Amino acid sequence: MFAVLSRAGDPDAAALTVLDASGALVRSEEHPRRALPAVVTALEADRPRWVWDDTARWYPPLLAAGVRVERCVDLRLCHAILRNSVFTTESSLATAPRSTWDAPGVGAADPGALFDLGGGDAEPDRDEVLAEFAAQQAAVDGSPEPGRIALLLAAESVGALLAAEMTHAGLPWRADVHDRLLSDLLGPRPAPGLRPARLESTLDEVRRALDDDTVNPDSPAALLAALRRAGIEARSTRSWELERVEHPAIEPLLRYKKLARLLAANGWHWLDTWVSGGRFRPVFVPGGVVTGRWASNGGGALQLPQHVRGAVLADEGWTFVVADAAQLEPRVLAAMAGDTAMAKAGQGTDLYEGMVRSGAVERREQAKYGMLGAMYGGTSGESGRMLPRLARAYPRAIGLVEEAARAGERGERVSTRLGRSSPKPGSEWQRVQASAYGDEASELDERRARGDSRAWGRFTRNFVVQGTAAEWALCWLGSLRRRLWQLGAGQPGDGQLTDRPHLVFFLHDEVIVHTPEHLAAEVAQAVQAAADEAGRLLFGSFPIEFRLSVATVRSYADAKD
């Protein structure tokens, strides 16, 4: 059963259209928007799949009213997948001209879209939503891989629910602890426009050592000039480069850079802007990255530095279960390539250790950097040296990424396990390639074409692995979400999402669950069970293990080993 929500004639009302499992109309009605929480709650008992144009439009007001739904179809996210997938190229959805369904959705709109009045912010009406839903079902039904695509659409959609739920719940964040942490490192909070005391005194040290009492180290150009005047032959002011320079100014300068970065990125201003009511509420953007990873808006949720994680503290009587998937990408690669040797190396152990034990390489670091290089397209250093040995030991896994790279170099699309496909390279790329084959092609043209071609190959090489890992992660999230909700049932006050164990953070291969303390052990089991389920959903009976490192901690800072 499907329950379709859309715009009604009256802007203060919404249209509800109920379809049976075959898509036949059951009933159609209109409700005032303020009545939606009650209407949705009543219908949710029948476990419909809610169908709407954009989860970020419909779900937050429901959550604010205390209403959680079990499942949905996010038509905009699904459209983006079907539009581009090599599994649905023949569908009328994929061959139709671009429409408002191809525009970024609510909350994901780029600033340039402000002038695009036909953009994704315009709410489609009932007929438009029903037509799009039908077109999507037809695209799936006509696909050579309907099962995979359908799973991907379901996973993408449950991700959209979860993204809204995590923003709603927020990541517990103790502003007082954060403030103390900043004061300890930087000195007390200064008046606006002034540097904190510790930063100021560190700056003095730098200036004295450079014999330059005005240099601003926040300006790379000015800093580089000052370093040169002091006899330091640096090509840039990057920390990793400066680390190798012997000069009394370097140590305080590196210390200054660390402190300045902390202040700028996660200082008091960040705290004022992004933390309120004891919660940090980033906006997650499902499907925001071409590979299918999530992006985020506001507060830099993709880059919470280790320094400040001590401020992430569970509520009284609650705790965190923090889990991350160990060596997720190489495990995903092993499974998608059907590389039983690599899969076996990861059984019951750290994958890289297993690769050492199997004799492929001597040291864990070699396995790690070798695999990272193989998945990113690295050629230099340790990773480049290890590639031939890895290719001998794991020909199927390495062969898969090499093949993806060659396809990208030719300008072809590649796909993930479930059928998310890479975009075609842009017209400029095509032009550069074509120019290298022209009669008057210069050596420069050829070099540029070769460079662009390899760069696109590195993108497609990484796309298949990163994108399939993102699919695994979505399945993991979806399964975990369901398990957590069930775990919390029957607890006193289990009506609200945040009364039960619930997800509060997700980053590529890592989750944080906020849970009442007495349920922590069951949550930890659920997290692993969900990982196992995700593995089966993507790879069936292929013997790949998805190992997690799971920590039950009151502070996020204590989660890393």
Add this chain to the structure above:
DNA sequence: GTACTGGGCCAC
């Protein structure tokens, strides 16, 4: 004032 770019650094 706003828009944009390059340098730099954080995360996975």
Add this chain to the structure above:
DNA sequence: AAACGTGGCCCAGTAC
């Protein structure tokens, strides 16, 4: 070890 994938976001500097 340092150039090799995906992001967000800060600052300085420049153009308008």
